[in-house]
Amino acid sequence: MKAIQSFLAAIVCFTRIPIPWTLPADAFTRASLQLPLLGWCIGGLQYGIFLLASRVMSVELALFWALIFPCLLSGGMHEDGLADFADGMLGGQTASRRLEIMKDPRVGSYGVLALILVLGGSFLALKETALNQKATALLLSTILSRSIVIPLLGSLPYLNHAGSRSEGFIPQSFRGWRVLLPLWPLLLTAWLLPDARLVLFFLVFILIFVAIRYYLQKKLEGLTGDCLGAAIKLTEFSCFMLSCILWQRSA
Template sequence: MKKELHIFFTSLMFYTRIPCPKNIDHHPDYLNKATRYFPLIGWIVGSISFLAFYLFSLFLSTEIAVIFALVISVLTTGAFHEDGFADVCDGFGGGWTKEKILIIMKDSAIGAYGAIGIVLLFLLKFKLLSESILIFKADNSIAILQVFLLFISAHALSRLAAISIIFTHEYSRDDATSKSKPIAKNHTWKEIFGSFLFGLIPLFAFSYFHYQFLFALVPVFISRFFLARYFQKWIDGYTGDCLGATQQVCEVVYYLSILFIWKFI
């Protein structure tokens, strides 16, 4: 149990800005095992984001509360995944060879592709979340619980989609300069089982109210499949930025899927 707590806090420290015990560090072995808790981190980030939404919605409009929820989410993770998404936009938008793409993605400066991508990403998140929440509120009396599960399931499932890439593909960089390199090593059934367990539970709970929500798995993992194939084609695998981009894209696809299912299925 003590070792599992250490692994969990390693995951929490690596993927968020939440304070952890002082004895926790970025030991490669613990980082490798920490992948099993990545979707569980989504529970925490989603809960914090929902709490921000709920508190601000008591005094302000739904749209403004959603904006604050997104702000708190970014502050909680330190824009870890959003930064990866921007780097992927710059790298694959401006590079035409594996070497060039990897060089661009490693550059800390943001380019035009990254800036445009981030703006469009947050516009989609804002609009999809706002519309979904307003529909839930209009249609039933337990909307707040459904909104909570929407936040949790989105963050958990999108992280599962991202981390599953390391189970099926190889790390692209030949050197060990990336801080994500330690999570790209060998994995046991514990990492795979833990990832899928924590990644799917919130969606199963969400589908209790509307079983058709389970159908959202299809577009999310189709998106994951094509993203992974795209990365494989251009850089022979993935990087930490690719995982961050996958998480962000799959989160948006999930919101879009839930909204579509609620309206039409």
């Protein structure tokens, strides 16, 4: 029952889908732990949108609708995190100044540039991915990108609790072996891509985690909701780039 409640809380926290039930407060503190499973649901919808849309419009337009679907579903939550992250980390000289900039609701030039590069690069990478693998690439990238939140939460302290909209979604005492349990949906990707190429996707997942964790530890000594949003978009972008390399579109 608790697992169902926390999954429903994840839907409330990370999408604009209304849930007509009252959920206990502790369900929301576990909401972030349901992101890998939520990634399967969102990725599955993306998969279906692309397949259906590609029957009635060009492949490029089908990709466009599949890519903007998660953004519309979340209200641009992760994209907003990426923009704030870029503004703060590139515009601030100290940890406190970086955090201050990330709190600013206005988007600066670094944020705009990050959105253009990541979103535009994602579209181009998918466009150059083989047609019969585009839907698989969409699903894999969505699952892995949402899953990266788990090890980040388990290895870095969450900063700026007071006044943060993400505060209520962060689990407490989330360390050690507990980090591995919410990642069980990753095991299901072996059904999606049952060959050695899946190892490369997991390798990219690990490398992105190590790089982002190191960067956050060095620059902030912790993380915020914006950092998690940026990690999701950067992991997604990296998976699209790998898909383009593994499944190059024939000329």
